[in-house]
Amino acid sequence: MQVRVIGSIFVATTLVMIVLGLLMVSVVTQRIVDSKIDVANSEIDRARVAVEEQVAATASGTSTQARLNSVRAALTNQNAQMNPAASYEPVLLVSNRDDTVTTAPENFHVPERLRYFVNENQISYQFSAVSRTDGSTYNALLIGTPANTDIPGLQVYLVLSMEADESTVALMRGIISAAAIVVVVLLVGIAFLLSQQVITPVRAASRIAERLANGHLRERMSVEGEDEVARLAMSFNSMAESLSKQIEQLQEYGKLQEQFTSDVSHELRTPLTTMRMAADFVLEHDEDLSAPTRRSLELLQGQLDHFEKLLEDLLEISRHDAQAAALSVNHVDVRDCIYSAWGQVRKLAEELGVEVRFHNPEVALDATVEPRRVERILRNLLANAIDHSEGNPVDVHWARNDTTIAVTVTDSGVGLRKGDERHIFNRFWRADSARVRHSGGTGLGLAIAQEDAHLHGGVIEAVGTAGVGSQFRLALPIEPNKPLGAIPLDLVTPVAKEVPESAGGAGTVGTASAAGAAGAADLAAPAVAFADPADPANLAETAPPAPPAPLAPPEATAAPERRTPDV
Structure with missing residues (x-):
């Protein structure tokens, strides 16, 4: 200035x-x-x-x-x-x-x-x-x-x-020029001295504001005199004092909230374990139970599973809030995480009749990550895509470059309304509160997935069109917390498009998602038209491919009993 x-x-x-x-x-x-x-x-x-x-x-x-x-x-x-x-x-x-x-x-x-x-x-x-x-x-x-x-x-x-x-005239011009130069220099010098008197306190306020932003809440401006600058310093100090008190209160409230969440989660584990043991014991000796009693115990056991998963998610999100979450990284092929996550949601896909198609299975995704967290991210993305696909196929693409790996999960279901992408990673947020969750999620899955991605230095992004479908993209650096370079897969908003007329009859107009790796020139993903999975001609495309060695094929992965989180 x-x-x-x-x-x-x-x-x-x-x-x-x-x-x-x-x-x-x-x-x-x-x-x-x-x-x-x-x-x-x-x-x-x-x-x-x-x-x-x-x-x-x-x-x-x-x-x-x-x-x-x-x-x-x-x-x-x-x-x-x-x-x-x-x-x-x-x-x-x-x-x-x-x-x-x-x-x-x-x-x-x-x-x-x-x-x-x-x-x-x-x-x-x-x-x-x-x-x-x-x-x-x-x-x-x-x-x-x-x-x-x-x-x-x-x-x-x-x-x-x-x-x-x-x-x-020449002499007069020289005198006037010299006088003009002297006047300009004098005025600039005077302006510099005067501006110093104003700029110095402003710079001091800027430095103190930066230190306040860095956590030095005791920093204050010195007050000298009773002029406007002194009044500015007093106002700044009053504001800093008020902000410091509010920040300290918020920090205290945050600590209390984190402590409360952690304590409640830990304290509920003991009675929850006791209740589960009792329910399991009763179900093991259900010969003498009536059908309504047996059904009630099954419902109780399902709710205990959901409650246990909710406690696990609360503990995990509290660790992220307290900045206590730490990475335990290994150099792995992220395809292992993809297929492991698929094994955990396969049962849900079979129950809902949703076909999950994996594209470019030969592309290796070697990276240094924490497999458990990446698997949890992918499990959440797959479970949400299957849950919201309305029976339509789900497409999974992946690619990598020298700095970044990327995975996209695309469904052709209910999609996202305009503005939903800004809230979809919020805790307990639901686009449609009346819609039934098939996956039994806790409402914290995507929030935890986003925190896990940020912990690696990556991002999760979502786009969608209501009634057409949605696409989620996970991008992670090859090395944790390294700068995220160019993402090898584009984030493509699914749009409604006309399905070509079939050879056997009149064509119909339906919805299909524009999924794929538009940004990866070296990855020629197959075209996705969402053909009928029952058509034998499409089995080669629709069947989840077996990963290349040494990866374990998806068919060999047992689906666990625990439920998958939703938004």
Whole structure:
């Protein structure tokens, strides 16, 4: 800001001084010229009278050139004696009948335009360059008048040199320029000193604000005097004190909340374990139980599973809130995590009749990650895609480059309404509270997945179209917390598109998702048109592929009993 202020003052002052300097030079120059013209007008009248007297005193029998030289010499002597300050050079000119001119001094050139006006019996003047005998030139004021003598066409001219006046104007320009420079430097210096008095407290406030932002809540500005800067310092200190108290209160409330969540989760584990043991014991001896009682115990056991999963998620999210979550990384092929997550949600996909298709299974995803957390992220994404796909296929693509791996999960189901992508990772948020969850999620799954991705230095993003489908993209750096480079898979919003007409009958218009790796030129993902899974012609595309060795195929992964979280 100080540079802008001083720069503005410098530019404004320079422009003002230039304008004033030009104006002053113009005024002074005009005054000098006007004074020169006044002197010339007064001198030309005296010179004309003197020439007429001198011509009358000369003998008419001599040549015109001789008479002009004699008159000019007499006029020069008279001017030197009577008015030494008015220095001029007299010139006499006679226009001959043969269009030649006779001048004294000889060969003196008078501008044609000036001669024309003088020949019209007018006193006229003109600024012109005059040549000396040595060939040099100088600027001069030429003023002429006709003379009434026995020499026909005699004209009298006075040549007043402008060299002294030009020197005066040049000196004045130098003085004005020097004065302008001095004034500009002084004003800039004064502006710098004045701005320092204002900028210094502002800079101090900025430094203290930065330290406050970095956690130094005891920083305050020094208050000196009672001017506006002092009042600013007092206001800043009051604001800092208020913010410090509120931040400390929020930190205390946050600690209490984290402690409460952790304590409640731990304290509920004991009765929950006891209840599960009791329910398991009763179900092992259910021969004597009636059908309603047995059904009630099964429902109780399902709710105990859900409650246990909720406690696990609460403990995990509390660790993230307390910034106590730490990575335990290994160099693995992330395809293992994908297929392991698929094994855990396969049962849900079979129950809902959802086909999950894996594309580009030959592309390795070697990276240094914590497999447990990455598997949890992918399990949540797959479970949500299956749960919201409305029976349509789910497509999984992956790719990598030198810095980043990426996995996209695309469904063609209920999709996302406009603005839902800003809330979908919020805790316990649901796009449609009336919709039944098939996966039995706790509402913390995507929130934990986002925290796990951030813990690796990666991101999870989501896009979708209501009634068409949605796409989630997980991007992780090859090394934890390294800069995330260009993501090898584009995040594509699913759009409704027309399914091509089949060979056996009339075509129909349906919805399909624009899924795939549009950004990976080297990964030619198969086109996804969501053909009927029951069609044998599509089995090669729709069946989940067996991963390349040494990966365990998805068919070998047992699906655990625990439920998968939802949004």
